[in-house]
Amino acid sequence: MQGSTxxxxxxxxxxxxxxxxxxxxxxxxxxxTRNAFQRDRDRIVHSTAxxxxxxxxxxxxxxxxxxxxxxxxxxxxVAQLGRSIARALGLHxxxxxxxxLAHDLGHTPFGHAGQDALHACMAPHGGFEHNLQSLRVVDxxxxxxxxxxxxxxxxxxREGILKHCPLRVARWIERHEPGGIGRRFIERSxxxxxxxxxxxxxxxxxxxxxxxxxxxxxxxxxxxxxxxxLLGVHREAALREHPSLQQARPRRLLxxxxxxxxxxxxxxxxxxxGAALKAQAPADADAARAMAPLVQFSPAMRAASTDxxxxxxxxxxxxxxxxxTTLTAQRIVTELFEVYVERPQEMPADxxxxxxxxxxxxxxxxxxxxxYAIREHERLTGRRLFRxxx
Numbered sequence: 176m177q178g179s180t181x182x183x184x185x186x187x188x189x190x191x192x193x194x195x196x197x198x199x200x201x202x203x204x205x206x207x208t209r210n211a212f213q214r215d216r217d218r219i220v221h222s223t224a225x226x227x228x229x230x231x232x233x234x235x236x237x238x239x240x241x242x243x244x245x246x247x248x249x250x251x252x253v254a255q256l257g258r259s260i261a262r263a264l265g266l267h268x269x270x271x272x273x274x275x276l277a278h279d280l281g282h283t284p285f286g287h288a289g290q291d292a293l294h295a296c297m298a299p300h301g302g303f304e305h306n307l308q309s310l311r312v313v314d315x316x317x318x319x320x321x322x323x324x325x326x327x328x329x330x331x332x333r334e335g336i337l338k339h340c341p342l343r344v345a346r347w348i349e350r351h352e353p354g355g356i357g358r359r360f361i362e363r364s365x366x367x368x369x370x371x372x373x374x375x376x377x378x379x380x381x382x383x384x385x386x387x388x389x390x391x392x393x394x395x396x397x398x399x400x401x402x403x404x405l406l407g408v409h410r411e412a413a414l415r416e417h418p419s420l421q422q423a424r425p426r427r428l429l430x431x432x433x434x435x436x437x438x439x440x441x442x443x444x445x446x447x448x449g450a451a452l453k454a455q456a457p458a459d460a461d462a463a464r465a466m467a468p469l470v471q472f473s474p475a476m477r478a479a480s481t482d483x484x485x486x487x488x489x490x491x492x493x494x495x496x497x498x499x500t501t502l503t504a505q506r507i508v509t510e511l512f513e514v515y516v517e518r519p520q521e522m523p524a525d526x527x528x529x530x531x532x533x534x535x536x537x538x539x540x541x542x543x544x545x546x547y548a549i550r551e552h553e554r555l556t557g558r559r560l561f562r563x564x565x
Contacts, residue, residue, distance in 0.1 A: 187265030189457040191367045197330035200314075200352070201323040212269035215332040219273060222319070222326060224280040224312045230544035231279075232286035232504075244384045246279050246286075252384060253278065256441065257376035263445045264452070264470075266369050273328070274335030274373040281308025283541045284548040285504035292505035293537055296512040300533040307344065308541050310337050310356075316538060318525075330356065335370030364464050371470035372444075379440050382483050383433050389491040390429055397429055399490060405479040409435035443476040503560050507552045511540055514555045521555060 186192060193210035206214050219225055228247035244252075254275035261271040282305045283289030290305050297303040310333060314325040328336075333356050340348070340360045348357030359366060386406070389395040401407045413431040414421055420428040448470045457463035472480060491497065515536040519527040522539050529535035543551070553559045 185265065186267060187452070189368060189452060189460055189463045190266045191270050191331050191369050191460045192267070193270075193329075195460075199327045199329055201327050203327065210269065211329045212267060212273050212332065215326075215328045216269055216273040216276060218319075218326045218328065219276045219280070219313070222280070222313075222317050224317060224542065225276065227542065227544050228279065228282075230546055231282055231284055232289075232545055244388055246282055249380060249384065250276055250279055252380040253373065253376050256380055256437070257373050260372055260376065260441055260444055260448075261369065264368075264372070264448060266372060270331055270335070270367075270369040271373050271376070273332045274370055275376060277309060277313060277328075277332065277336050278338070278373060278377060279305070279309065280312040280336075281305045281310070281541060283308075283508065284543045284545045285501075285508065288501040288504040289508050289540075289548075292508035293512065293540060296509060297533060297537050300537075303537050303541070304339070305541075306337065306339050308538075311538070312542075316542070331367055331369070334359075334366045335373050338366075338370075338374055359464065365466065365468055366464065367460050368463050368470055371468055372448075375444060375470055375472070378480065378484075379437065379444075382480060382487070383437050385487050385491060386483075387429065387433055389487065394494045394496060395487075395490045397425070397432075400483075400486065401432070403479070403482055403486060405483055406432055406436055409439070440472070440476060440480070443473050444470065447471050447473040447476070507548055507560055508540060510556060511548065511552055512536055515539065 191212075193212050196211045199211075205211070209217065225247075228250055229245055231246040254272045257271040257275045258268045260266075261268045283293055283303075285292075290303065294303040312325075313328050313333065313336065316324075317326050318324065320327065337356050340357065342360060345357040345360035348355060349361060358364075365371065386395075386400050390397055390400070397410075401410045409432045410428070413428060413435065417431070420431065451469045451471060455463075455466055455469060457466060457469070463469060471477070515522055516532060519532055519536070521527075522536070526535045526539045540548070549559075549561050
């Protein structure tokens with residue numbers, strides 16, 4: 176064992192240790208009371224991009240209901256799940272939390288609809304992907320320090336943020352940052368275990384809360400999702416123990432099913448990952464990077480999670496009501512892009528003066544909240560495509 180995640184807790188030998196961090200792109204003195212990963216987490220929480228997440232779409236537009244998830248509430252749920260699993264596995268909780276809090280900073284307004292529209296607009300200029308944009312936010316776009324752009328996060332946090340990366344982009348990163356976070360995509364190695372965990376916690380969180388929001392919206396039913404064994408088995412168990420939930424308390428039944436499903440998935444990850452780590456016994460964090468992914472579901476839970484994702488894609492994400500919203504959102508993003516490229520003076524000076532006009536426009540739009548994009552579109556076009564909240 177080595178290092179410590181907090182009072183009374185020790186790191187596993189394969190966990191990331193802030194004392195052995197590969198450091199920051201711009202060297203800084205160590206903080207007197209915080210380890211490197213705590214410092215990363217704090218910088219992320221205080222960033223402008225993090226605050227904007229509260230007004231960015233998860234599935235339902237921010238103004239469609241006060242109780243639907245936003246990017247911010249999703250992010251907090253990922254962080255909570257990640258920390259719980261990290262503690263059980265002896266991984267570094269602060270690092271998992273930092274990655275989780277930053278993983279969606281580059282998301283556009285209107286969720287995946289906005290991303291798809293912006294990617295289409297940027298296709299002749301390198302494309303757009305929210306994962307790469309999240310890295311761009313923490314490396315370049317946040318302007319908070321006098322000596323460097325971005326938040327100057329540690330290697331391990333940045334590595335976790337960059338979940339996916341095309342080979343051409345990885346090679347570009349490698350040229351500008353030799354041996355940095357692009358190298359693993361060239362070598363086909365893995366990120367640290369904390370990054371692997373944050374990625375799986377993301378999946379666990381959005382599957383559960385999209386079921387919750389989907390049923391709350393009325394676009395899918397509890398009976399639909401409980402046709403899947405992953406949820407059906409928990410409904411049966413809940414009703415056996417609490418028969419009154421059947422009629423009198425339907426929302427409590429849903430909450431109980433989701434609570435049990437989340438617990439089952441968390442314990443499954445702990446057991447499956449623990450078994451993989453015991454079998455492979457990586458000597459340290461770098462040894463784990465050279466192995467196949469070790470943070471994992473069991474095969475049965477992986478299949479069950481995949482089935483749930485398929486159902487949500489077909490029944491919720493492709494529901495006619497959601498698709499109508501999607502098309503309108505894409506129209507707003509596309510028309511904003513066209514206006515700003517033609518009239519960059521409509522943007523703030525920092526964006527308007529960039530020699531890379533299309534990329535600057537993409538950066539500006541990606542940073543918008545849902546409601547700001549709606550208002551800007553109306554200001555620039557004179558048309559209101561979404562009803563604004565009172």
